[in-house]
Amino acid sequence: MVRVGVIGTGMIGQDHIRRMTQVLAGVRVAAVTDVDASVAAAVAEKVGATAHATGEDLVADPEVDAIVVCSWGPTHEQYVLASIAAGKPVFCEKPLATTQEACLRIVEAEVAHGSRLVQVGYMRRYDAAYRALKKVVDSGELGAPLMMHCAHRNASVPPHYTKDMAITDTAVHEIDMVRWMFGEEIAAARVLVPRRSANGGELQDPLFLVLEMASGALVDVEISVNIRYGYDIRGEVVGESGTAALGELSPISVRAAGRFATPVPLDWRERFLAAYDVEFQEWIASIAGGGAPVGPSAWDGYAAAVVSDAAVAALDSGDRVAVVLAEKPKLYLEATS
Ligand code: NAD
Ligand code: ISE
Numbered sequence: 001m002v003r004v005g006v007i008g009t010g011m012i013g014q015d016h017i018r019r020m021t022q023v024l025a026g027v028r029v030a031a032v033t034d035v036d037a038s039v040a041a042a043v044a045e046k047v048g049a050t051a052h053a054t055g056e057d058l059v060a061d062p063e064v065d066a067i068v069v070c071s072w073g074p075t076h077e078q079y080v081l082a083s084i085a086a087g088k089p090v091f092c093e094k095p096l097a098t099t100q101e102a103c104l105r106i107v108e109a110e111v112a113h114g115s116r117l118v119q120v121g122y123m124r125r126y127d128a129a130y131r132a133l134k135k136v137v138d139s140g141e142l143g144a145p146l147m148m149h150c151a152h153r154n155a156s157v158p159p160h161y162t163k164d165m166a167i168t169d170t171a172v173h174e175i176d177m178v179r180w181m182f183g184e185e186i187a188a189a190r191v192l193v194p195r196r197s198a199n200g201g202e203l204q205d206p207l208f209l210v211l212e213m214a215s216g217a218l219v220d221v222e223i224s225v226n227i228r229y230g231y232d233i234r235g236e237v238v239g240e241s242g243t244a245a246l247g248e249l250s251p252i253s254v255r256a257a258g259r260f261a262t263p264v265p266l267d268w269r270e271r272f273l274a275a276y277d278v279e280f281q282e283w284i285a286s287i288a289g290g291g292a293p294v295g296p297s298a299w300d301g302y303a304a305a306v307v308s309d310a311a312v313a314a315l316d317s318g319d320r321v322a323v324v325l326a327e328k329p330k331l332y333l334e335a336t337s
Contacts (some may be wrong), residue, residue: 001026001028002026002027002028002065002066002284002287002288003028003030003063003064003066004027004028004029004030004062004064004065004066004067004068005029005030005031005032005033005052005058005059005064005067005068006029006031006032006033006067006068006070006079007032007033007034007035007055007058007067007068007069007070007071008069008070008071008072008075008093009032009034009036009039009043009070010034010039010071012070012269013032013034013043013068013071014043015269015276016068016276016280017029017032017043017047019277020068020278020280021047022279024280024281024284025281026284026285026288027280027284028229029049030049030063030064030065030305031044031049031050031051031058031061031063031064032044032047032051032052032058032060033051033053033055033057033058034071035071037051037053039269040052042058043074049199052064052173055075055078055079055082055142056070059082059083059086059088060086060119063111064088065088065089065287065288066089066090066091066238067083067088067089067091068086068090068091068092068093069090069091069092069093070093070256071127071157073095073097073098073168074097074098074167075302076092076093076096076097076098076102076177077097077098077105077106079092080092080096080097080106080118081106083108083117084106084110084113085120087113087161087336088117089094089117089118089119089287089292089293090118090119091119091121091280091283091293092118092119092120092121092152092175092301093120093121094120094122094172094173094301095120095122095168095169095172095301095304095305095308096118096298096301096302096305097154097301097305098305099234099305099309100302100306100309102148102305102307103298103301103302103305104302104326106118106298106301106302107299107302107332110298111198111329113333114331114333116292116293116294116297116298116331117293118256118293118297118298119278119283119293119296119297119298120176120293120295120296120300120301120304121296122173122176122177122180122295122296122300122304123186123265123272123276123279124173124176124177124272124275125176125177125180125279125296125337126275126276126278126279126282126295127275128274128275129247130167130177130181130235130246130275132184133235133237133244133245133246134180136237136244137181137182137239137244138183138239141239141242141244142232142238142239142240142241142243143239143240143241143242143262144215144217144239145181145182145237145238145239146218146238146239146240147161147169147217147218147220147237147238148178148181148182148217148219148235148236148237148238149217149220149234149235149238150178150219150221150222150234150235150236151221151222151232151233151235151244152170152174152222152223152224152225152233153222153224153225153227153230153231153232153233153234154170154222154226154231154267155227155228155229155230155231155266155267156199156225156226157170157225157226157228161225162203162215163203163315164312164315166203166204166207166225166233167191167207167209167223167311167312167315168308168312170223170225171207171209171221171223171308171311172304173309174209174211174219175209175211175304175307175311176296176300176304177213178213178226179300179303179304180192180287180336181237182213182217183213184213184214184215185214185291185323185325186211186212186213186214186219186303186307186323186325187212187213187214187301187322188211188212188310188312188320188321188322188323189209189210189211189212189307189311189314189320189321189323190209190210190212190314190319190320191207191208191209191210191311191318192206192207192208193207193208193313193315193318194206197224197226199227199228200225200226201226201328203225203226204222204315205223205225205226206222206223206225206227207222207223208220208221208222208223208234208236209221209223209313211252211307212320215256218268228268230264230265231264231265231266231267231268231270231271232240232249232264233246233249233271234246248262249262249264249265250262250263250265256308261282270288277313279295282295282337287324294337295337296336296337297332297336299328299332300336302325302326303325306323306324306325307323311321
């Protein structure tokens with residue numbers, strides 16, 4: 001039984017606590033903490049966990065074998081570094097940290113530790129549709145992959161959402177996914193700015209991100225974060241001699257009143273419900289008994305941050321911005337699942 005401590009009991013923290021207490025096997029939520037102590041106390045009481053005053057106290061708790069970080073992005077670095085210092089596995093929700101320098105500090109701390117402890121919450125790698133798409137790409141059936149067309153549409157975003165977050169908070173999922181899908185790094189980013197949607201208020205919404213892969217393949221990502229009609233994630237790979245796309249989103253379709261309709265998910269919790277379950281079950285299986293995580297690594301978190309920075313610079317300047325990564329440490333030479 002892996003005893004987990006959760007830092008940050010907001011929206012996704014509570015959702016992960018629900019899956020670890022009600023859905024998954026081999027895991028127990030032993031401790032929680034949040035800067036809002038009343039929320040942490042209420043969650044702790046509900047699941048029979050200890051509420052700690054700080055994340056550092058939670059990491060030091062001998063009853064906690066592994067840590068899940070679900071607090072706000074700018075706080076991730078301190079908790080991931082504390083977990084590495086304690087030698088405990090840590091699952092950190094995306095982004096790994098909000099600057100590439102902070103991500104590199106985490107990479108360096110893990111390399112100094114000597115084995116993997118960190119996994120980053122890029123759950124698309126666990127989604128059945130994305131996994132099936134990657135299987136087709138890897139089989140060679142399409143020939144070499146030349147392009148990928150993606151759309152990342154949110155019905156709405158919270159008031160604190162800023163211009164850069166369309167890249168750093170939203171498209172960062174495609175940035176990670178496409179590195180994994182194509183098995184190569186991203187070489188450069190460009191951002192085109194279409195006519196502004198009135199639904200986005202002051203926000204520049206939508207955006208059109210273009211990523212150049214190291215092989216020369218191109219990826220386009222439409223990022224619309226106030227599209228009202230629902231949460232819609234699309235992806236199609238174009239190969240030399242065929243294409244493959246994520247299927248429609250709902251297991252059912254309705255024929256009524258002269259229309260054929262399939263429901264659209266409301267948000268990421270609904271669309272990726274099963275992917276988060278698989279992500280956590282595989283993470284727990286990998287670390288049970290003292291093993292190392294095999295999912296998205298600190299290097300993957302670092303690479304996503306560098307590409308995000310390049311894309312934000314491209315958005316600000318209108319230019320093509322090259323991606324420059326540090327040398328990849330040996331610890332990360334094996335592909336992550
Ligand atoms: P949220 O605001 O609902 O919850 C965050 C919680 O963290 C809040 O309760 C807040 O009080 C707490 N917190 C903030 N600073 C803290 C600190 N220093 N120590 C302890 N607790 C602290 O936000 P959310 O939507 O749950 O997002 C949390 C993280 O999860 C973000 O990094 C976000 O990018 C990520 N996220 C990932 C996905 C995904 O699809 N993988 C989806 C949503 C959010
Ligand atoms: C949110 O933080 C997520 O990670 C969701 O998966 C993404 O779709 C959304 O745009 C982000 O704000």
